[in-house]
Amino acid sequence: MSIIEAKGLTYTYPGASKQSLQEVSLTIEKGEFAILTGPSGCGKTTLCRCFNGLIPHFYAGELKGSLKVADQNIKEHTIGEMAKRVGLVFQNPENQLFALSVEKDVAFGLENLGMPREQMQKRVDWALKMTGIEDLRERAPHELSGGQQQRVAIASVLAMQPDIIVFDEPTSFLDPLGAQRIFEVISDLNRKLGITVILVEHRLDLAAKYAGHVIIMDEGRIALDGEPREIFSSEQAWLLGVGIPKAVRLWRLLEESGIALKGVPISSDEATQHLKEVLWRR
Amino acid sequence: MATIEVNDIYFTYPTGVEALKGVSLTIRDGEFVAIMGQNGAGKTTLVKNFNGLLRPSKGKVLVDGVSTKDVSVAKLARTVGFVFQNPDHQLFSETVEEEIAFALRNFGFDAATVEKRVTWALNLLDLTDYRKTSPFMLSGGERKRVALASVLAWDPKVVILDEPTIGQDHRQKENLRQFIVQLNEQGKTVVIVTHDVEFVAECSPRVVLMREGMIIADGEAKRILTDTTLALEASIVPPQIAQIFHGLTFLGLPSDVIDVSEAKKILVEYARGSQG
Amino acid sequence: MSVFEGFRFRHVTSPIHDRDPRIKFLFVLVIFVIAIFFIEFLPLLLLFFLPLPFVWIAGVKRQWLRSLRGAVFLASFIFVFNFGFGYLYRSYSSTASLLEYSLAMTLRFLVMVGSFSIFFLTTSPDHLSLALEQSHVPYEFTFAFTTAVRFVPVLAEEAQTIMDAQKARGLELERGNFLKRVRNYIPILIPLIVSAIRRSLELAEAMESRAWGSSPKRTNLYVLKIQLGDVILLVLTIMLLTLGIYARYFVQIPQLSTFLPPLPF
Numbered sequence: 085m086s087i088i089e090a091k092g093l094t095y096t097y098p099g100a101s102k103q104s105l106q107e108v109s110l111t112i113e114k115g116e117f118a119i120l121t122g123p124s125g126c127g128k129t130t131l132c133r134c135f136n137g138l139i140p141h142f143y144a145g146e147l148k149g150s151l152k153v154a155d156q157n158i159k160e161h162t163i164g165e166m167a168k169r170v171g172l173v174f175q176n177p178e179n180q181l182f183a184l185s186v187e188k189d190v191a192f193g194l195e196n197l198g199m200p201r202e203q204m205q206k207r208v209d210w211a212l213k214m215t216g217i218e219d220l221r222e223r224a225p226h227e228l229s230g231g232q233q234q235r236v237a238i239a240s241v242l243a244m245q246p247d248i249i250v251f252d253e254p255t256s257f258l259d260p261l262g263a264q265r266i267f268e269v270i271s272d273l274n275r276k277l278g279i280t281v282i283l284v285e286h287r288l289d290l291a292a293k294y295a296g297h298v299i300i301m302d303e304g305r306i307a308l309d310g311e312p313r314e315i316f317s318s319e320q321a322w323l324l325g326v327g328i329p330k331a332v333r334l335w336r337l338l339e340e341s342g343i344a345l346k347g348v349p350i351s352s353d354e355a356t357q358h359l360k361e362v363l364w365r366r
Numbered sequence: 367m368a369t370i371e372v373n374d375i376y377f378t379y380p381t382g383v384e385a386l387k388g389v390s391l392t393i394r395d396g397e398f399v400a401i402m403g404q405n406g407a408g409k410t411t412l413v414k415n416f417n418g419l420l421r422p423s424k425g426k427v428l429v430d431g432v433s434t435k436d437v438s439v440a441k442l443a444r445t446v447g448f449v450f451q452n453p454d455h456q457l458f459s460e461t462v463e464e465e466i467a468f469a470l471r472n473f474g475f476d477a478a479t480v481e482k483r484v485t486w487a488l489n490l491l492d493l494t495d496y497r498k499t500s501p502f503m504l505s506g507g508e509r510k511r512v513a514l515a516s517v518l519a520w521d522p523k524v525v526i527l528d529e530p531t532i533g534q535d536h537r538q539k540e541n542l543r544q545f546i547v548q549l550n551e552q553g554k555t556v557v558i559v560t561h562d563v564e565f566v567a568e569c570s571p572r573v574v575l576m577r578e579g580m581i582i583a584d585g586e587a588k589r590i591l592t593d594t595t596l597a598l599e600a601s602i603v604p605p606q607i608a609q610i611f612h613g614l615t616f617l618g619l620p621s622d623v624i625d626v627s628e629a630k631k632i633l634v635e636y637a638r639g640s641q642g
Numbered sequence: 643m644s645v646f647e648g649f650r651f652r653h654v655t656s657p658i659h660d661r662d663p664r665i666k667f668l669f670v671l672v673i674f675v676i677a678i679f680f681i682e683f684l685p686l687l688l689l690f691f692l693p694l695p696f697v698w699i700a701g702v703k704r705q706w707l708r709s710l711r712g713a714v715f716l717a718s719f720i721f722v723f724n725f726g727f728g729y730l731y732r733s734y735s736s737t738a739s740l741l742e743y744s745l746a747m748t749l750r751f752l753v754m755v756g757s758f759s760i761f762f763l764t765t766s767p768d769h770l771s772l773a774l775e776q777s778h779v780p781y782e783f784t785f786a787f788t789t790a791v792r793f794v795p796v797l798a799e800e801a802q803t804i805m806d807a808q809k810a811r812g813l814e815l816e817r818g819n820f821l822k823r824v825r826n827y828i829p830i831l832i833p834l835i836v837s838a839i840r841r842s843l844e845l846a847e848a849m850e851s852r853a854w855g856s857s858p859k860r861t862n863l864y865v866l867k868i869q870l871g872d873v874i875l876l877v878l879t880i881m882l883l884t885l886g887i888y889a890r891y892f893v894q895i896p897q898l899s900t901f902l903p904p905l906p907f
Contacts, residue, residue: 457836
């Protein structure tokens with residue numbers, strides 16, 4: 085059952101000479117973990133802004149084509165209405181946190197929706213638990229590390245209990261360990277709560293293994309759309325200059341040298357496993 | 367000849383945080399060094415001591431034999447160029463040309479030299495078309511190049527880059543890597559502060575690994591990045607190739623592999639060997 | 643950047659910190675009003691000492707004294723001004739009474755500074771914004787206030803980074819005449835302003851994405867409830883106001899000179 089359906093989306097930012105989105109069509113199934121990637125300027129961030137209505141309601145300019153997110157036509161609903169179904173976590177953790185304490189920040193969205201206090205408190209407690217930051221409840225955002233701040237941002241979006249959460253390069257400012265931890269939190273939300281995840285990322289080495297669906301964009305268009313192993317092992321992905329995981333690159337080099345592995349590995353564990361099977365023949 | 371000599375320095379921020387606890391390091395002319403470690407390990411604090419932005423509370427830092435405590439930041443900047451992480455923290459001019467000329471003028475170069483150097487820097491970073499453009503009109507990647515050009519313009523002996531790969535896509539990182547390696551091959555001392563293990567694995571500099579204000583390892587990239595004990599201690603994630611080979615040591619394969627091409631060669635040889 | 647240290651509100655609790663900001667504000671306002679009632683030295687002296695037990699209970703002695711120290715410059719200016727003008731225009735009966743009047747005006751200023759200082763020292767920005775909200779101040783203003791406070795340390799750090807970045811390009815902030823020094827700050831201000839604008843845009847996006855403005859009636863996670871301590875403070879405030887009005891209209895306040903040995907003037 086599809087939860088996002090885009091058909092022929094075309095958009096130009098006001099005053100821009102080039103189109104940021106050109107005839108973008110895609111489908112995301114409910115409960116999926118999709119990775120959206122592509123070179124800088126390919127339109128991934130613009131597409132994310134469409135998913136929750138920032139385009140066309142916050143950013144001026146005409147959005148052509150159709151986009152249905154969680155059964156709502158994006159053009160006919162306000163951003164506030166969309167916020168209940170789809171959440172958006174941004175790149176810079178610092179600029180998504182407004183309040184003077186973590187708890188208040190997590191409640192921000194719920195306060196905006198006018199939720200009664202007792203219900204809000206329960207939701208806030210739940211969101212803090214789901215993201216593993218209950219001990220940070222009373223802390224001020226400025227005292228936290230980037231990774232902790234990002235988890236607060238995720239908790240504050242999660243508290244609104246959306247069906248879909250879009251993450252726009254959430255680990256840009258984090259070190260690899262911090263990034264891994266964020267991916268684990270995101271994966272938990274996807275597996276345990278069934279939240280549909282769209283993750284925009286460059287760091288495919290770390291993130292690829294979580295995805296069941298990969299979309300690569302280039303110059304405002306969808307260039308590749310399909311199953312991770314298929315996409316990453318394709319010639320086209322290589323030519324697009326996307327950060328193919330090293331495990332896949334190794335697989336390809338071995339293939340070219342006549343060593344065939346059982347499948348395309350998208351994580352180091354998979355690669356190790358495949359290599360063991362091929363090399364350990366005794 | 368040692369360009370930068372760090373002698374057992376300690377540094378505490380005014381807030382009371384002890385960021386450096388007894389760090390000693392020597393960087394020679396023409397070296398390529400990567401200072402690595404988790405966010406908060408003290409990497410940026412350390413390099414800020416190289417150009418006098420920070421001065422150690424104990425111990426001293428010598429640049430070309432002179433203690434940083436005896437020289438102003440402006441003077442040290444002539445030798446040690448520092449490219450900050452976020453280019454938007456330095457861009458303020460009306461044109462890219464003006465931006466690049468800024469430091470040159472501060473250092474007292476005459477108008478003719480400024481003109482020459484600006485042209486050279488624009489060319490080096492492929493920004494000639496943007497000479498008269500406002501830096502604020504450029505894309506993120508282009509702004510990063512402007513920041514880099516504005517530092518290279520005065521041709522410092524040492525170039526420090528603080529987290530140069532943040533927010534860059536794969537191709538941009540590739541270009542940056544090639545550029546940095548080229549800079550180093552041309553004789554510049556290059557110091558990069560980074561947590562990007564994959565980036566380091568591809569250019570294989572000398573790695574100085576930090577943890578909680580101290581250096582815990584200093585040496586060859588392939589040795590340090592594949593040491594699982596060190597990785598755990600410093601809370602870093604080893605490069606993917608290293609992780610793959612870590613599970614294959616029982617086959618007798620070497621464990622200090624970080625490069626994809628090298629990995630392929632080793633595996634192909636092993637496979638052929640076991641067949642014959 | 644020690645100025646900004648004051649904005650880092652530490653999580654302190656004391657019987658004073660826990661008081662409802664609205665009642666605290668009323669108390670401070672009453673002190674302010676009574677200070678205006680009197681031009682005599684003695685009542686103002688009493689008013690000055692009034693916040694002291696509160697300062698002591700709240701444990702903010704050092705910060706409170708520091709805020710008064712900051713006001714000393716202006717206070718001495720007020721004294722000199724009053725004494726000087728009074729003397730020049732010979733508008734007073736005796737030098738002793740002029741001296742008392744000038745001291746009283748200076749003290750009045752210090753009373754106002756001292757009382758507002760203790761208010762801000764014992765009220766966290768969170769608490770304050772909650773009080774504003776519950777006092778039906780439109781949420782846009784309260785939000786602007788808390789967000790500004792929240793970002794002060796961020797901006798301070800950014801300003802420092804920008805200064806470092808420009809210093810590393812040879813910018814010398816200390817050199818040159820006054821005009822040159824002012825111009826030297828352009829490479830600091832422009833990136834700071836541009837960054838602030840970019841930040842505002844990102845914040846706006848995040849706010850919209852979390853349903854800002856979607857409900858006409860915004861709720862709050864916290865609520866201020868009047869407690870026993872607040873009632874006590876309110877009673878004290880009313881008593882103080884009554885006493886002040888009574889003293890003003892029905893009590894003959896002695897001049898300072900009656901307590902001191904006869905002065906040569």
